Amino acid sequence: MVDQPLLRVENLFKYFPVSHSIIRGLIGKQAKVVHAVDNVGFTLKMGEILALVGESGSGKTTVGMNVLGLQVPTRGKVIFDGIDVAYWCQGRIGDSDYSDKNGLAKLSSRKQVLLLRRRAQMIFQDPYESLNPRQKIFDIVAEPLDIHGLSQSESDRKDKVRDALEICGLAPADHFWDRYPDGLSGGQRQRVVIAGALVLEPELLIADEPVSMLDVSIRAELLNLLMEIRNKRNISILYTTHDLATAGYFTDRMAVMYLGRIVELGPTREVLSNPRHPYTKSLVSVLPAPNPRRQRERVILSGEVPNPIDLPTGCRFHPRCPVSRDDCQKIDPDFVQVTAEHKAACLFVQ
């Protein structure tokens, strides 16, 4: 169990059909698809924090959705604790090739799905929109307990809510739990969102841009909170963001995505200090340095991420790549190992 990763994503593909005209269909043209995620693979160990970094449209959120079973992969697998999430999220563990040591397949479909939801939780981006304005803080955090039937008694229910709120820095809890979300600041709201996820004691948290809506002055404390939760409870966290700098602070490993594919993956510090893919290099170079004396040499890419319907031939980054050569238009590069833990998908990594 120790060596086995908690989460394994294997050759994950997720395509979305583009609505196309009847005429195109009649003349036999293939329906077009959006290549949202195109052959992505990674693992996440127990207690590890992995950053999934990329611009809008890179597919990082889609990966998160597939990991949680909110979407079903077009191809490939997401294995969470040994079980294929595509079956699990539909309550059909019995149909997967899982050996079923624990007898999970005998549970009803609904129970199977609930179990997945309890073990893998999500934190959304916008704490102003993800809390019900008409529910008190206590009820927001207690609701998951009720749905999962996890509280033995009223006092147990209270204790669990108190624990969750206080771990998230809202202490003393009874000072907060009678309030409504509009009585809280943005940072406090996001703490409530995290408490609502933690109350179920999940093993995996997907945090989708959890601090991007907050003021810079309070981002640090939420990132420190996530790190603390990991340290105390050994939870694995998948942190999706477009901000390399915040990811640099508290994640163990980093996967950089471009147009639906991971282009570089490695230990966070190593990727940031020694980026090997030209895309990562450029992303690192444009990070603002908070000092006018140390402005970096910037490699600003022109244009934007191309649309994921008609992908470029060869390396999908070549049209914007500052160092692309002729081969890049023809060959779709495989990963090259830079070190045992660090790999980049570029023909010219060496």
Place this chain on the structure above:
Amino acid sequence: MTMLEVKNLSVSYLTDEQVALNAVENVSFRLEPGRSLGIVGESGCGKTTIILALMRILPEAGRIVDGQVIFENRDLFQLSEAEMCKVRWGDISMVFQGAMNSLNPVRTVESQIVEALLRHKQVDTKRQARKRTAELLKKVGIAPERGKQYPHQYSGGMRQRAFIAMALSCNPKVLIADEPTTALDVMIQAQITQLLKKLQRELNLTLILVTHDLGVVAELCDDVLVMYGGKVAEYATSDTIYNAAKHPYTRRLLKAFPDIDNLDADLVSIPGVPPRLDDLPIGCRFSPRCNLCKDYCMRDQPRLVELEDSHYIACHMYSRK
């Protein structure tokens, strides 16, 4: 020569109960032609209110309580509305917060810029207006043919560029940009920052940048005004602010900003939340969150003092002498 000077500006908002809440108190700054100023601070510190007051476009509840805005030797607060209309957009133009969503969705980008040109009598005929629009679009890095398209056919970064083109349409002397890079992807942020830098140099623009992003300010601004709770906390050149800041708030704000060249430094938030306008601390506005707070900080408000050449600070550590 001074291009723009704000003197002792105070602005309040009236609540529904007719109580005046001070959003901005006694703010002063000065800009020479071609210089750039960054106004930074957390949400609610009054940075946008300063700009809206300066342009005289405060919402209905807003009142200018005191102060002057001197632009080329004229006090903007004394001008008639008709005269002010000429100053707005003609002399001082603005890229609003969320500008990429403030283009009219049912009209082409070109027609919106043409309208601004004709209304401000920059050109006489529609034909000239179109020609000028093409030049403007080219200047901000949009192919002129795309002027015929609608905003929804543009990406977020391009809409931001189109709005900047519109803001430049009347050859303003001062450009104000309110959070121009917020909500954009990192690479697009870098592109817009680069564009503003280039335009400022080429057109010798005087630039005011309102933002909470200290990285953009470090790259673009000569001077920095740090606001807290509606008052100036510290005001100095960028080099001083980033390398020799004295105010505890400025120093902590800098520490909260992630810097990948220095990942081993602790990233420390400022505990607590900025003060609410209806519940401002009696003493120093920052005292409830300040780790160096003394009893007199909670009692008395610090004066803004000049430490050395053009380095202003409002903190008892420096003003109680």
